[in-house]
Amino acid sequence: MTLEWMAWTMPTTIFFITIALLLTAMTIWQVVSPCIKRKGLLPIATTRGDRLFIGLLSSAYIHLAWLGLTSLSLWIAFAFSLVWMGLVMRWA
Structure with a gap:
């Protein structure tokens, strides 16, 4: 029996380090x-942490929808997610 390890590519490493830094x-x-x-804008009262969680979760859905519905570069979805995250953190 062999163990399979996750392939830590540079984008994966940067992603998880960024999430850790955001939480810190x-x-x-x-x-x-x-x-x-x-x-x-949301119909619930939220704290900064709530808005961060909502922004991260919705950014993941943006990326999944982008991958499933378009063949365009994922960098466009990334830029859109950054803008969305800024909007959620500021006005949600």
């Missing part, structure tokens, strides 16, 4: 400046 930065920000829940 959000934790430090929460400790330094606790936030209060606020209601934005």
Whole structure:
């Protein structure tokens, strides 16, 4: 029996390091400046962490839809996801 290991390509490594850095930065920000829940475009009151989670999850869905529905470069979906993440963090 052989064990199969995940292939850590550079984009995969950068992705997971970025997520770890985002979570670390959000934790430090929460400790330094606790936030209060606020209601934005979403019909629920959210904190910064909630908005980060919603932004990351919806960005994953954007990428999956992009892969399934178009044959265009994934970098376009990445740019769209960054803009979407900024909008969610600011106004959601």
